[in-house]
Amino acid sequence: MDMMQHARMRKSQPGLQRSRAYHVYFGHTRTKAHKLEEQEMDINLQEYCVPLLANAARAIHAYISKSQHAASDNYRYLSNLLVQMYGRCGSVESARGVFNEIVNKNSYSWVLMISALAANGHFEETKRSLNAMPQQNLFAWNTILVAYAQSDHLEEAESVFFEMPLQNIISWTAMLEAYAGSGHFLNARNLFHSMPERDLVSLTVIISLLAPEWNLVSWNALLTAYIHKKRLEDAKCFFDSSPEKNMVTWTAMLVAYSENDHLELAKNIFDGMPERSTVSWTAMVSAYAQAWYMDDAKFLFVEMPEHNSVSWNVLLTSFARNGLLGECRRVFDSSPQHWQDTALWNAMMTTYAQNGHSEECMGLFKVMEVEGVRPNETSFTCALLGCSHLGDLESGLEFFVSMTGDHDLRPNKHHFSCMIDILARSGHLENARELAWSMPFVPEAMDWNCLLLASKSHSDMKTGSKAARHALEAGSKSSTPYVMLSTTMRMRR
Template structure:
């Protein structure tokens, strides 16, 4: 009664005195505020209601709609339980365009495109809001062509729908269309520029993104964060730092991005300093720090950080699980895994990989069978476990049981056969692969390179990589250089070595130089091998000296062997290995020849320095 007569204060007093309040009382008070236009008070009552029925929702949404508070109206529609939203909407006596659009937006948010289309078809009329809601719903789910068709059906366009279409192209990887659309826009706002910036950044075109950022009439926090995130994904720490330092202010998203950039470069000290300097942190910040500790610190420090975290989630627990596993603490890893409440697929796969990589095949298989759902990572982990442990029959059964076989799956099986030296089975797997990548080709080249009668096949397979549209990588060149060495073909080896940088832009590493030293020395080009040892941008190691001195023995060049031993001692001053090898080379030669080199032995080896790395026979071998 008080409410109908406009006495809001009196109505409220009566309402407050009711104990307990039933649904009717709550709806009555809500209606009093709604009818009188006191919408903030109405919303307060609505939020305080212990439960709501259709009348509650209808009352507030209608009041908000009449007063033009459309965003709140839309938000309420979106948050309603589906059954209530549908019941309310279709029982509303007066459904204006605002109500229709609010309902449309609710369906768009839920992603039910079939229901969305049906509702759109029932609408008595549409405006740009209606069309844009439909367009965005399709675009967000990757149906760009459908979104484009809707856009061209629209009777008119405004900046909001233009931005929606631009964003649709950009987010779904249609960069060229996004560029043309952006260039054709007669009007742009900051949202337009940010959408275009995001499109460039998503494709990794950092130069174009940077140029666009500089040409923007204005920038906001989103603009800077887009560039910061893009540099982070591209692992461009210096550029990310420049963006971060130039920002007028940073939010938590900005701080987490720059923290992640440092963590990816495993710069522990600076990452920790940055973490300590953060004005605020969230769980993401802590998880980033935990990830770098897992990768670079000993287990105790990682566990200490984990224990100090104010909260944990499945990401934190999975990181710690992986750390335990990498240090061989499988019992602790399994105990932590068992305690994770909401295990996601990543946690299951982490535990499965831990068992697989440690060779616990039965535990891996049991866990695999327990998994609520599996993906290719799960199947590949199990396949790899059996393949790496030599159970090729079981691995092959798993391969052909997989619902989807990707290149990594085939490569695991192929590499397992290659490690066993099974030429025929390796070739069958290779030929059965739907497509081969550089890993597949490298495995085959490696196999042929170690088969004495198959060197020509190794060279042929290497040549086919380019013909098939591939490009050999550093590992592949290591294999073909080894094959050249075993085949005793220094000229071919030289051509492959030079081709790395000249034809493929690859910088030969220490391993490739070692292969060339072995190749040249083995084929009798001792001078060239010694020159390469002296001029390469790496310190020669024990393997290089062993290859060279063994070749000296083979080709009876004792002077070169002795000179190499002296050089080796300069680099590895506390290692008697070169002299032991030299003694073996001289064994059987005349005593004066051997004795002429005894004077080159450092004093600590003769005096029995306990810190020198040699055994008790080293000097006596040299002395004959």
């Protein structure tokens, strides 16, 4: 099937990609429809928005015109709904008549009239109405663009799109589908790459465009997109409707449930997998651990056919998250990979540092070097955190200098922040302040708060007040800078 045949097939089948922009746009419009405030009317105008009930809609119109509501402050609101009702019934003349009778039209009135004209194919009048609109808005422009795109008026759609003073994701997606539905695949691809942002609709269009005969890669790509946006219900529907599934499909759904704390759903996927990989086993171990079922996590880990660095790391960090330091160390010592896996050493050091075992953290770093495992930036962050908690300036300086001198690593912002904290905690407040100003990164509120807290501990109100001002300027959300400044002002009185 060539590309043009594919385009014609898409155009002949309702409900495919070309209609999505319309449904996304006008579905969004429906969700914003105002609720009728006149409770006593007890009439749902939306029920009459079907061509076969146009006469019934006119009866409702007549009732409203003769009732007390015709003279009420809500009459414009009711008239707007009548315009919308007639437009959806296909009665443009009636919609136009109601619209013309509205004395103080608002932007909603204009948009509804433009929608009625566009939805019923009155394109020239639609454009004239837009030009006559006192305050044009993006909603009105998109209405015309979507209408042109849906009716195969590609040149007119292009004209409107490029004439628009501003476009949003609806505008871009409507134009993308217009190109795709008309067989202009090169234009569609170029437009897709030019989009400032993309959503699932645009991604669906381009995937179906580039893969006319949808293959498993296309299905998996779109499934991953749903998961990335955390639209798990949509992802599951897409997963269920996939005509074919492979290990990637099953594992993607399993990892999605595992990472979002849906243990039972993850277990259902895991139990239903025709085959399992180390990744799927590891994801299930993580799901149990995040739900605090550590015995189940450990049992499943033991049952795994094979383990890799990631699976050992997941088990270790799972015990750490539950505060089980002894189990963490046993996992670390049992792992055959830890002698060459920097990530596992870092995980163990992080566990020690975050749980206040700073000496063990620093000691493990030194063992790591002795064993010939090359530390990375994260390793040094862990070591410096340990020094910070202990206020060990000498070891902190040794680690910091060793980064560049022995390991050819460039200190990043985290390393400098740790050194500021180490200097401040050890009483070298002026040096900490100088480092904050001289480091090759912009000091953050966190850096100044560290200096501020250390200033309080060492009763240095002068340095503390300066740090407080800098912290506030950097956007600190802590109350400590305000308290320090208040205290300083009281002492000066």
